Amino acid sequence: MKPHPLLEQHYRRPEEKPEFVKELFDHGASHYDPVVKWGFFGSGDFYRGWAQRRHGLKPGMQVLDVACGTGLVAAAAAKILGSAETITCVDPSDGMLEVARKKVAARFIKSGGESMPLPNDAFDFLTLGYALRHFGDIEVAFREFHRVLKPGGKVLIMEVTKPSDRFRSFLFRVYFRRIYPFFTRLFTRSREAEKMMVYFWETMDACVPPETVLAALRSAGFREVTRVPLLGLFSEYVAVK
Numbered sequence: 001m002k003p004h005p006l007l008e009q010h011y012r013r014p015e016e017k018p019e020f021v022k023e024l025f026d027h028g029a030s031h032y033d034p035v036v037k038w039g040f041f042g043s044g045d046f047y048r049g050w051a052q053r054r055h056g057l058k059p060g061m062q063v064l065d066v067a068c069g070t071g072l073v074a075a076a077a078a079k080i081l082g083s084a085e086t087i088t089c090v091d092p093s094d095g096m097l098e099v100a101r102k103k104v105a106a107r108f109i110k111s112g113g114e115s116m117p118l119p120n121d122a123f124d125f126l127t128l129g130y131a132l133r134h135f136g137d138i139e140v141a142f143r144e145f146h147r148v149l150k151p152g153g154k155v156l157i158m159e160v161t162k163p164s165d166r167f168r169s170f171l172f173r174v175y176f177r178r179i180y181p182f183f184t185r186l187f188t189r190s191r192e193a194e195k196m197m198v199y200f201w202e203t204m205d206a207c208v209p210p211e212t213v214l215a216a217l218r219s220a221g222f223r224e225v226t227r228v229p230l231l232g233l234f235s236e237y238v239a240v241k
């Protein structure tokens with residue numbers, strides 16, 4: 001199950017997507033934290049911690065943060081756990097990993113989330129923050145998440161979801177398609193950072209609806225699959241192995 005149709009303005013064939021996405025984040029990495037901070041009005045660090053706490057993250061747990069990026073989810077988890085010793089972070093982008101390594105003393109592995117060099121039944125809690133849209137196939141990724149989680153282990157997927165009603169969908173489009181990329185370019189003076197945020201919008205706009213994500217989780221073998229919507233904008237998908 002593809003998270004969105006092929007975006008032909010960026011890649012002509014599905015096989016070209018991973019390289020495009022990797023380059024996008026490699027080049028945008030140094031701008032990611034500040035851009036995300038002001039774009040979400042400084043709420044990101046608090047929210048990433050709050051979501052993990054509400055869904056049961058506790059000290060002593062083995063945590064896997066897939067698509068760790070610059071380490072924002074892992075850094076919030078480390079505060080809850082009391083240290084980053086039991087956190088493993090996975091991401092294919094060298095640029096994003098370089099920033100993350102300076103931020104949090106976790107174990108880092110350069111890899112895509114669809115096939116990870118990790119043993120079966122190893123983790124209590126798996127997080128995926130704002131990266132669902134970057135996979136080639138979400139069902140393949142979810143099967144891999146299921147494999148590495150211990151029985152009873154939990155997956156928490158955080159995403160931004162396009163509102164379904166017309167008015168909020170219009171505001172969403174104006175902000176993420178126009179205002180956010182414009183100010184990103186203005187503040188960073190980086191064409192690459194602007195491109196990263198335009199792509200952010202394009203993938204959100206084209207993303208499959210929440211029901212499809214829930215169905216893919218079930219089909220990958222998860223149970224107790226639910227979605228917690230927040231402010232009509234954020235989605236937390238939670239499921240248990």
Ligand SMILES: C[S@@+](CC[C@H](N)C(=O)[O-])C[C@H]1O[C@@H](n2cnc3c(N)ncnc32)[C@H](O)[C@@H]1O
Pocket residue numbers: 021022025066067068069070071072073090091092093096111112113114128129130131134135136
């Ligand atoms: C928008 S960033 C999110 C970073 C972080 N999770 C956060 O909450 O800020 C998306 C990340 O997904 C990573 N990514 C892209 N394709 C991936 C894949 N196939 N498997 C794992 N991570 C991937 C990118 O390199 C990037 O670091």
